[in-house]
Amino acid sequence: PKWPLAQPMRVVGHNGEINTLVGNVNWVKAREKSKALPECELEDLVDAENTDNIVMMCNTQDVPNVLEPLVDLGRSDSANLDAVFELMTKSRHRAPCALMSLVPTAYENEPALSNNPEIVDFYKFHGGLLEAWDGP
Numbered sequence: 793p794k795w796p797l798a799q800p801m802r803v804v805g806h807n808g809e810i811n812t813l814v815g816n817v818n819w820v821k822a823r824e825k826s827k828a829l830p831e832c833e834l835e836d837l838v839d840a841e842n843t844d845n846i847v848m849m850c851n852t853q854d855v856p857n858v859l860e861p862l863v864d865l866g867r868s869d870s871a872n873l874d875a876v877f878e879l880m881t882k883s884r885h886r887a888p889c890a891l892m893s894l895v896p897t898a899y900e901n902e903p904a905l906s907n908n909p910e911i912v913d914f915y916k917f918h919g920g921l922l923e924a925w926d927g928p
Contacts, residue, residue, distance in 0.1 A: 797868040803878045804891070810869040812926045817863045817872060819923045824862060873925050893918040894925050 799807070810816065862879060863872045873894065880890035892914065899905055899915045 797871075799868065799870050801870075802874050803881065804870070804874045806870040806873055810873060810925050810927050812923065813869050813872065814865070816876075816923055816925050817865055820863045820876060821861070869927075876925075889914075893922050895927075896924050 799805070862875050865872075867875075877887075877890055877894060880893070881887050885893070896915050896919065899912050905911050
């Protein structure tokens with residue numbers, strides 16, 4: 793055991809291993825480096841334009857001291873998940889929706905969801921935006 797790998801329990805209490813961690817970290821890091829939008833002065837971290845930029849593209853180039861690195865393979869699985877979840881909840885995402893996006897349930901061919909197509913649609917939509925943080 794090492795202290796830097798201890799469970800952070802800051803925003804999300806997660807107990808387990810994330811099998812897709814390397815892919816998830818690479819996904820976020822690739823978007824941290826995105827420079828698709830022009831530079832601007834950052835006055836509010838949660839204004840609409842910056843929020844869309846951060847959440848949709850993980851573009852944090854405006855404030856590297858504040859938001860980067862968001863994820864790091866030197867941290868525990870849970871610490872990385874916690875950091876992404878925290879960013880999402882501070883960027884206009886409701887906590888249940890952020891969690892459902894990051895850690896989706898097995899929804900395909902699930903009889904319990906046959907009368908709830910909106911839930912299936914939610915998972916399909918967000919599955920195209922985010923890579924699931926899957927565990928065992």
